[in-house]
Amino acid sequence: MRPAHRHVTPLRNDRVDAQTGIGSEIGNGDDVTVVARGLVKRYGDLVAVDGIDFQVRRGTCLGVLGPNGAGKTTTIEILEGLKTPDGGHVEVLGRSWSESRREIQERIGVQLQETEFQDKLTVLELLRMFRSFYREGSDIEEVVRTIGLLEKRRAQVKTLSGGQKQRLAVGCALLSRPEILFLDEPTSGLDPQARRRLWEVIETFKAGGGTVVLTSHHMEEAERLADDLIIIDHGRVIARGSPKAIIASLGAESVVQFSLAGADPRQLSDEELRTLQGVRSARYEGSEISLSVVRTQAAIAGLFKLIERRGLVLDDLHTHRPTLEDVFVSLTGKHLRDD
Amino acid sequence: MTRLNEIRELTRVRVVLFFREPEAIFWVFIFPLVLAAVLGFAFRSAGVEPSKVAVVQGEGIQRLLEAFQRDEDLDVEVYEDRQEAFDKLRKAAVDALIEPGDPPRLAFDPDRAEAATARLRVQRALTLAMDGGVDAPLGLEPVTETGSRYVDFLFPGLLGMNLMGTGMWGIGFAIADVRRRKFLKRLMVTPMRRSSFFLSFILSRLVFLFLEIVILASFGRWVLGVPFEGDLISFSIVCLLGAITFAGLGILVASRVRTIEGVSGLMNLVMMPMWLASGVFFSYERFPDAIHPVLRLLPLTGLIDALRAIMIDGESIWQQGPESALLAGWCVLTFLVALKIFRWE
Ligand SMILES: Nc1ncnc2c1ncn2[C@@H]1O[C@H](COP(=O)(O)OP(=O)(O)O)[C@@H](O)[C@H]1O
Ligand SMILES: [Mg+2]
Numbered sequence: 001m002r003p004a005h006r007h008v009t010p011l012r013n014d015r016v017d018a019q020t021g022i023g024s025e026i027g028n029g030d031d032v033t034v035v036a037r038g039l040v041k042r043y044g045d046l047v048a049v050d051g052i053d054f055q056v057r058r059g060t061c062l063g064v065l066g067p068n069g070a071g072k073t074t075t076i077e078i079l080e081g082l083k084t085p086d087g088g089h090v091e092v093l094g095r096s097w098s099e100s101r102r103e104i105q106e107r108i109g110v111q112l113q114e115t116e117f118q119d120k121l122t123v124l125e126l127l128r129m130f131r132s133f134y135r136e137g138s139d140i141e142e143v144v145r146t147i148g149l150l151e152k153r154r155a156q157v158k159t160l161s162g163g164q165k166q167r168l169a170v171g172c173a174l175l176s177r178p179e180i181l182f183l184d185e186p187t188s189g190l191d192p193q194a195r196r197r198l199w200e201v202i203e204t205f206k207a208g209g210g211t212v213v214l215t216s217h218h219m220e221e222a223e224r225l226a227d228d229l230i231i232i233d234h235g236r237v238i239a240r241g242s243p244k245a246i247i248a249s250l251g252a253e254s255v256v257q258f259s260l261a262g263a264d265p266r267q268l269s270d271e272e273l274r275t276l277q278g279v280r281s282a283r284y285e286g287s288e289i290s291l292s293v294v295r296t297q298a299a300i301a302g303l304f305k306l307i308e309r310r311g312l313v314l315d316d317l318h319t320h321r322p323t324l325e326d327v328f329v330s331l332t333g334k335h336l337r338d339d
Numbered sequence: 340m341t342r343l344n345e346i347r348e349l350t351r352v353r354v355v356l357f358f359r360e361p362e363a364i365f366w367v368f369i370f371p372l373v374l375a376a377v378l379g380f381a382f383r384s385a386g387v388e389p390s391k392v393a394v395v396q397g398e399g400i401q402r403l404l405e406a407f408q409r410d411e412d413l414d415v416e417v418y419e420d421r422q423e424a425f426d427k428l429r430k431a432a433v434d435a436l437i438e439p440g441d442p443p444r445l446a447f448d449p450d451r452a453e454a455a456t457a458r459l460r461v462q463r464a465l466t467l468a469m470d471g472g473v474d475a476p477l478g479l480e481p482v483t484e485t486g487s488r489y490v491d492f493l494f495p496g497l498l499g500m501n502l503m504g505t506g507m508w509g510i511g512f513a514i515a516d517v518r519r520r521k522f523l524k525r526l527m528v529t530p531m532r533r534s535s536f537f538l539s540f541i542l543s544r545l546v547f548l549f550l551e552i553v554i555l556a557s558f559g560r561w562v563l564g565v566p567f568e569g570d571l572i573s574f575s576i577v578c579l580l581g582a583i584t585f586a587g588l589g590i591l592v593a594s595r596v597r598t599i600e601g602v603s604g605l606m607n608l609v610m611m612p613m614w615l616a617s618g619v620f621f622s623y624e625r626f627p628d629a630i631h632p633v634l635r636l637l638p639l640t641g642l643i644d645a646l647r648a649i650m651i652d653g654e655s656i657w658q659q660g661p662e663s664a665l666l667a668g669w670c671v672l673t674f675l676v677a678l679k680i681f682r683w684e
Binding site: 110126 | 341344345347348349351352355356359360516517520521522524525527528529530531684
């Protein structure tokens with residue numbers, strides 16, 4: 001969406017490394033749009049952000065994935081200049097917040113997690129107001145079209161659905177014709193269809209060469225939108241890399257989940273399960289057992305034999321390709337989402 | 340260029356939001372009219388009402404009724420039952436209760452001015468009837484010219500009260516509301532200048548001020564017949580100064596609160612003393628002399644004093660130096676403090 005002289009560097013996915021972090025050299029030139037080094041933020045005794053590092057390359061989407069309370073909002077609000085970190089260093093578009101506040105603000109777009117727009121303003125009125133803050137920016141009509149609110153443009157905010165309100169929030173962020181779009185859980189609370197429509201808006205922005213920083217606790221969203229990902233928990237990065245690389249770091253071909261009819265899953269010991277052929281690790285989740293599996297066919301065959309030998313009955317069995325959720329569970333022992 | 344545009348858009352949004360709030364329109368434009376009309380009507384002829392007296396049936400009532408009949412300031416009701424008449428007296432539905440006899444007996448509440456008046460009138464009627472005498476000669480001059488009625492005194496007070504109320508509520512609520520919605524926080528990640536934000540509140544306030552003054556003043560002038568002795572320019576300047584001062588006070592009161600309840604409480608705390616003590620409904624000179632200097636420092640006192648001087652006494656703004664300086668001082672002070680302590684997040 002920016003003029004062409006701010007050229008887009010081709011992605012270099014091979015540079016992504018699940019162990020050593022996203023990009024090794026610090027931003028020189030136009031390639032890196034956001035640099036965060038050693039960010040720390042404390043609220044009293046609570047360390048909400050505890051030494052986070054990353055970089056965002058121009059034209060890519062960085063996903064910040066983590067459960068509620070992980071420190072996502074705190075991190076992104078530091079990048080947006082709303083919060084001052086207690087430690088560490090932030091550079092946005094090669095500039096620091098303390099020296100070039102207005103200049104950065106002119107060139108970014110922000111959607112906050114909790115903004116409530118005035119119910120009685122119309123879509124156009126709201127967009128026109130936000131547009132007036134920027135020296136250069138997008139055409140309002142064009143933004144209305146991008147966010148798919150053409151028919152609703154004269155409707156008051158109170159008549160919009162949850163998904164439409166969120167798209168409007170993103171629309172307000174697009175009015176500056178931003179080089180970087182910061183989105184804090186843009187689709188939380190939306191139904192799958194509304195979520196997909198918002199993803200399309202974000203993808204349109206990216207297709208125009210825009211850079212995106214996105215927080216989410218929704219793994220499908222992160223997998224679909226993010227080129228690079230950091231997974232955070234308790235204010236620390238626990239995994240980083242491309243979604244593919246992070247999933248691959250689990251070293252599993254698939255995940256096998258099953259339960260036993262009328263029996264405690266712990267009748268099968270961890271030892272027994274882990275030593276099955278093709279199984280890497282096992283974990284108990286309520287009435288279910290979840291196996292991380294390297295060779296699916298061999299593992300299932302072995303599992304059937306074990307269950308039969310022990311005189312137990314298999315209740316429910318399914319397998320799926322490993323997801324980010326599985327990585328998160330294997331790293332922290334808990335799920336990203338409670339629901 | 341962007342600057343003007345952003346001020347215009349922010350102001351437009353404030354004005355639009357105001358006009359989409361029916362309650363706000365009621366409180367700003369309709370309520371003060373109703374209040375002025377009702378109070379003006381209620382106090383239309385205070386003090387010239389005839390006294391209402393209850394007379395209980397009994398021996399010698401005829402003599403009493405004849406004596407009272409000649410006095411047009413006595414409004415007589417006859418009761419069969421003493422208890423019934425006494426209940427009326429207790430509820431102050433009548434000002435005095437008279438029982439025939441020798442001498443007749445009069446029951447009244449000496450703490451009520453109306454009752455004391457009724458007593459004197461009854462006494463006089465009986466005296467005149469007894470010796471058949473006439474009143475001592477006295478030239479009477481009824482004063483009914485405009486400018487000295489209660490409503491003439493009240494109207495500038497209501498105008499001042501309205502400037503205070505709409506300024507403070509309008510701005511205080513709007514600021515608390517954008518903060519509660521985290522909308523203020525959203526504005527903070529744009530290059531919007533903070534001064535434009537404040538300016539938009541003041542400018543939108545001036546739009547309403549214009550409408551408010553035109554509507555209220557027309558009503559006062561043409562419906563209530565309130566005088567406008569002074570010049571329009573002085574009147575406008577004082578209204579403007581008052582509106583901006585209370586806009587500043589509204590911003591100050593809302594500068595840190597996060598909830599609508601919080602801002603309501605604080606608003607009432609700030610406005611209540613001025614409603615009572617700044618001379619809206621009665622002159623603050625009824626309070627002890629010792630606190631007059633303090634009352635005169637309140638911004639509403641200054642505003643109402645200046646409005647009365649201009650509207651009733653026909654003075655000009657130049658004769659209102661202390662009042663204008665007081666308002667300007669409050670204005671500067673509140674803005675400085677508000678900007679200093681304002682909570683943006
Ligand atoms: N203003 C604040 N004061 C105190 N604690 C806070 C504040 N904001 C966030 N926290 C705490 O910091 C932690 C991280 O919060 P947040 O960044 O909002 O997480 P997330 O966005 O990942 O859900 C949480 O434990 C939260 O309760
Ligand atoms: Mg959050």
